[in-house]
Amino acid sequence: MDTPSDLRYTSDHEWVRIEGDVATIGITDYAQDALGDVVFVQLPSAGSTVKATASISEVESTKSVSDIYAPLSGEVIEVNEALEADPSVLNSDAYGKGWIFKVRISDPSEISTLLSASDYEDLLGKS
Amino acid sequence: MAPFGGWEMPISYASGTIAEHMACRATAAMFDVSHLGTVVLETGNAFDDLQRTLTNDLGKIAPGRTQYTHLLNRDGGVVDDIIIWWVSENNIQVMPNASNTDGVLNALNGGRDITNERAIIAVQGPTARSAVSKVAPDVVRIKRRTVAEIQCAGVNCTVAGTGYTGEDGVELAVPAGDAPRVWDSLLEAGVTPAGLGARDTLRLEAGLPLHGHELGPTISPLEAGLGWVVAWDKAQFVGREALQSQRENGVQRTLVGVATVGRRPPRDGATIEVNGEQVGIVTSGNYSPVLGHGIALGFVAPQKTTGPCEIRVRDTVLSGSFVPLPFVAHRG
Numbered sequence: 001m002d003t004p005s006d007l008r009y010t011s012d013h014e015w016v017r018i019e020g021d022v023a024t025i026g027i028t029d030y031a032q033d034a035l036g037d038v039v040f041v042q043l044p045s046a047g048s049t050v051k052a053t054a055s056i057s058e059v060e061s062t063k064s065v066s067d068i069y070a071p072l073s074g075e076v077i078e079v080n081e082a083l084e085a086d087p088s089v090l091n092s093d094a095y096g097k098g099w100i101f102k103v104r105i106s107d108p109s110e111i112s113t114l115l116s117a118s119d120y121e122d123l124l125g126k127s
Numbered sequence: 128m129a130p131f132g133g134w135e136m137p138i139s140y141a142s143g144t145i146a147e148h149m150a151c152r153a154t155a156a157m158f159d160v161s162h163l164g165t166v167v168l169e170t171g172n173a174f175d176d177l178q179r180t181l182t183n184d185l186g187k188i189a190p191g192r193t194q195y196t197h198l199l200n201r202d203g204g205v206v207d208d209i210i211i212w213w214v215s216e217n218n219i220q221v222m223p224n225a226s227n228t229d230g231v232l233n234a235l236n237g238g239r240d241i242t243n244e245r246a247i248i249a250v251q252g253p254t255a256r257s258a259v260s261k262v263a264p265d266v267v268r269i270k271r272r273t274v275a276e277i278q279c280a281g282v283n284c285t286v287a288g289t290g291y292t293g294e295d296g297v298e299l300a301v302p303a304g305d306a307p308r309v310w311d312s313l314l315e316a317g318v319t320p321a322g323l324g325a326r327d328t329l330r331l332e333a334g335l336p337l338h339g340h341e342l343g344p345t346i347s348p349l350e351a352g353l354g355w356v357v358a359w360d361k362a363q364f365v366g367r368e369a370l371q372s373q374r375e376n377g378v379q380r381t382l383v384g385v386a387t388v389g390r391r392p393p394r395d396g397a398t399i400e401v402n403g404e405q406v407g408i409v410t411s412g413n414y415s416p417v418l419g420h421g422i423a424l425g426f427v428a429p430q431k432t433t434g435p436c437e438i439r440v441r442d443t444v445l446s447g448s449f450v451p452l453p454f455v456a457h458r459g
Contacts, residue, residue, distance in 0.1 A: 036138060036324060037145045039414035040390040042443075060392050062144040062324050062413055087390070091143065 001124060002029040004095055008111070009120035010071045015095060016114055018105075023072050026099045027059060027090060030124055035061040038090040043079040044101050050076060052110050057100060059090065072110050074103040129323065132225025134162040137322040147321035148328050148416045151292055152455075155252035156321040157313055160291075163210075163247055164228030165300065166238040168219045173238075177219065180234055180365055181209065182348065184358035190215050193272045193287050197348050197356050198223075198234055199366030203373055204344040205351070206230055208336065212274040212287050212300075220285070220300075224338045234365065245285075246306035250318055251296035251329075253458065259297055261316040262309070269297050271459060280305075280312045291326065293333025295459040328413050331422060334384060334453030340395065340410040341382055341424055349373055350426065352382045352452070380407065380426040384454055385436060387421035387447035390414055393438045399425050400439060406431040409438060415454060421445060422454045 003009070008016040013031035017024040032038065040060040050056050050070035057068035079101045083089065090098040105111070115123065128135045136159075139147060150156045168176070177185050183196035190213050198206045207227040212220040221238065223231040232238055250259050259266045265277035266286060274287035285300040301309045314320065327337070336342045341351050347370060348356050357370065387393055393412030398405045407427030415422045423438060431449075438445045 037143045039145070039392060042391070060414075062328055062392070063138060065392075065394070084390075088145070 001033070002095070003117045003121050003124075005117040007095065007117060008071075008114035009117065010069065010114060011123060012069050014068065014071050016071045018111065021105045021108070022077065023074070023103045023105055024099050025071060025101055025103065026094060027068065028120070029094050031066070032091050032094045032098070035059065035066055036063050037061055038087045041083040041087045041090065041100060043081070043083065044076050046076050046079050048076050050074065050103060052107075052113070068100065070103065071114060072103055072105050072107070074106040076101050077104050078102040131323065132162055134225060136162065138324045139322040140320045142319065144322065144324035144328065145416045147319060147325035150319035151252045151294060151321060151325065151329055152417055153253070155250060155255040155258045155296070155318045156325065157310070157318045158249040158251070158321050158326050159246065159310070160249050160298070160326075161246040161306075162225040164223045164225065164231065164240065164242045165245065166221045166223070166228065166232055166235065166240050168221065168235065168238045169217050171217070173217070173219050176235055177211070177221070178361060179363050182357045182364050182366075184361055185211065185213070187358075188213060191273055191275060193274050193289050195356060197353070198231060199348070199364070199370065200344055201366055201369060202345075203347040203366040203369035205338070205342040205346055205348060206234070206344060208338055208342055210289055212285065214274055214276065214285055227338070244303055245300045246303050247298055247300050248306070248310060248313065249290055249296065249298045250313060251290045251292040251294045253294065255294070255296035255318070258313065258316045258318045259299075262312045263299075266297060271295070280309045282309060284309070290459060291333075291335055292329040293335070293453060293455060293457040293459060294329075327411075328416060331411055331413055331424065332415050332417055332453065332455040333457060334424070336382070336424070337411060347373055347378070350378045350380055350382065378429060381429045381432060383407070383425060383427050383432050384450045384452040385409075385423045385425060385438060385447045386418070386450045386454065387423065387438055387445040389420060389445065391421055391440070391443070391445060393421045393423040393445060393447075394440055397423070397438050397440045399427055400437045401431055401434070406436070412438070417455050421447070
């Protein structure tokens with residue numbers, strides 16, 4: 001499984017790329033592999049406010065549905081609308097074109113609750 | 128891999144469910160369906176026993192032919208849906224679903240369970256026959272709904288023109304020890320391996336029922352739209368009285384197809400609504416790779432089977448409409 005070292009992670013198998021006060025969020029390589037072919041992503045609403053750990057999106061594959069949780073609190077400033085036409089990029093490019101939404105971080109102290117790449121790999125090793 | 132009726136089955140292979148699904152529609156895919164049971168009846172009483180027990184009329188076929196049929200309970204519910212391979216005069220193979228083999232053995236007062244002695248490889252799709260012919264030239268003899276013993280990759284196999292995808296194709300019963308070699312030679316012939324995930328989306332597009340969803344002990348063949356499986360000409364089969372009464376009084380629900388707008392898959396257990404009022408429930412649903420939108424099978428009150436409807440998945444409402452089955456035309 002690919003786990004880029006410059007990203008942060010959650011135990012719910014989301015990745016977080018932090019650039020300034022903006023966090024870009026998607027699902028990990030492990031998550032996309034476990035889900036199988038993704039056929040639908042319910043995007044959060046741009047402009048909405050989210051709280052860390054709240055369920056804000058759903059990803060559906062041919063075999064199951066999975067909740068996406070907000071890793072950090074803040075305002076959703078952008079969603080990846082290209083996923084509406086082609087959600088399969090979550091499988092083919094989970095850390096790139098498969099990003100789901102961006103949040104303007106309202107509480108930077110929450111960042112310390114996220115996992116490092118090596119923490120996340122340890123978590124996968126145990127599961 | 129996932130547990131399935133006591134078997135470990137792959138949900139998908141490396142290419143993924145949708146690529147496997149599309150390979151079956153465009154070229155050829157193969158499925159390991161060894162989990163289907165095989166009970167062989169070899170006595171002279173077998174024909175009469177089956178006629179007295181199962182819904183369809185075996186008298187309509189002959190050795191060398193196959194038939195889809197049902198085993199019902201006394202209430203007219205479907206204990207199992209079954210394919211019969213009538214291989215030769217005294218070799219009738221009864222093939223139930225994975226977990227129902229013991230129940231079928233009991234209902235038939237015997238028979239030899241050879242499930243563990245053979246593997247079954249279903250090769251399906253528009254180029255399935257030409258691919259199989261590279262390892263089994265005699266496959267040209269196996270027409271739709273026929274069955275015969277032929278050589279595949281040098282091994283004696285029982286091969287039938289049957290399947291569960293809506294495509295043309297064959298199913299090969301291979302001695303278990305030779306199965307890897309036959310599988311590998313089909314792989315070399317260009318057939319795409321496909322898992323349970325694609326098997327389910329293919330049969331759903333083809334509008335074919337799955338036991339435990341559209342069929343079950345509390346669902347009759349008449350409700351499931353499979354009246355053609357019931358041979359009313361026969362004086363006896365298990366469940367005939369209850370089914371006769373249902374036939375005379377009308378069914379309380381009927382199986383329908385619903386097409387939904389957008390890619391979101393409708394799911395088993397979601398409610399089907401018309402003008403905000405619940406009229407039924409989804410029994411199987413998914414995204415259709417061929418059509419590019421959601422499709423669902425479900426049961427509704429018989430008077431609510433045309434026009435627009437909605438499917439409520441948790442707190443989301445998918446707009447849709449009742450459509451004729453199958454969703455994707457059969458080519459087999």
